[in-house]
Amino acid sequence: MLYDVDWSGADDMKHNAKTGPAALGALHRTKRPRKPQKKAVKDGPNSIDMRLKVSDILDALPFYVMLIDEQHHILQANRAVQTQLGVNVKDIIAKYCPTVIHGLDEPWYACPLEEAAKKGQPVEREALDRQSGRWVRSAIYPTGKSTADGRRIFFHTVSDITDRKQAEEQLRTSREELRDLSLHLESVREEERTNLAREIHDELGSLLTGLKIELSWLAKRTSREQGLLQAKVKSMYELVDEAIQTVKRISTELRPGVLDDLGLSAAIEWQSQELERRTEIKFEFTSSPKDIVPDRDRSTAIFRICQEALTNVVRHADATNVKVTLKEETGRIILRISDNGRGIEQKHLSDPKAFGLIGMRERASFWGGEVKIKGTPGRGTVVAVTIPLGSRENLNAKNTNCR
Ligand SMILES: Nc1ncnc2c1ncn2[C@@H]1O[C@H](COP(=O)(O)OP(=O)(O)OP(=O)(O)O)[C@@H](O)[C@H]1O
């Protein structure tokens, strides 16, 4: 016989709960004269005589299972090959596997056999079968055994994973759509904030300034004898002054004009100073180069990420010192915020309800970037943000056919 690999005639499989199934090894044995069937022995409480052959197991699998040699010749195949390809196993023994499975005269482009043979290790690949338009998972496992004439034997499985791939693709698409939607909503929100900030600042601000001028006119025209009136005008003047400051603060909080006027570095510096003024925390900011001015949308994304990280420090870290560094390197911007507080806990990093952190990651990932957060108990938290520069279209490289 040309191919003397035992498969169908494997021993009965006796499953022992202590030792586990032992019969899989029979797959790789060369054919021996069949031993006379032993009588069912007295089985202990943990031993079950299942009278199961390896071929029964392999035939029960719904995907292709084969033994092949290193030149891609089929040595044995399970029932799935027979039923799904509509061939008789006997007719494909010794045939060229790429022809039988893919209808090709040469190895399939994603065939893992060469690599598995070279490395002597299992290789598994998922790839699109262009002939059938189906996604396939092809795996090769060296058996460590050889045929009688010295050709190495490999265990080969091929399964159709099209449904899984389509589900993955749908999931990916819907995730991308959700991300785009959320970013779109964010940008609409940002636009609204900008308009609102401008209107509040310009309209309300100029009205109040007008009122202040009028009050100052009135103040000049009240005499000392009108003491009460004079006091009222003064207090109104002070109130209007306070209202002007409030208007400025609200409009700046909505969208800091410095971000649009002077750029990202200036805006982050301003934000750090603002927080230092309002809290007991010391903020140090460095930017290299001194002025980093990416496009408006990227600036907004990085600024909002930074704002969230700094707000988190103020709210949760119990820190006394914060270092913020902004760097522009070839093709990317790196923002690093480190505090000396209690250190973010692991459970918060993977919390699906940590929307502040999720928002930071989503904003960065929209631009093809990432946010890494690390907390050390009692020693603080480091938030490192990397955002690539360059066009966004090139960032989301689509996955290739083979992986
Ligand atoms: N710098 C930090 N130091 C210590 N703990 C932090 C730090 N930043 C975040 N955390 C922890 O991680 C949690 C999640 O942060 P996240 O920003 O997602 O939510 P939040 O700040 O509580 O609420 P919000 O949705 O308003 O941002 C926080 O509640 C806090 O416990």
Ligand SMILES: [Mg+2]
């Ligand atoms: Mg937060």
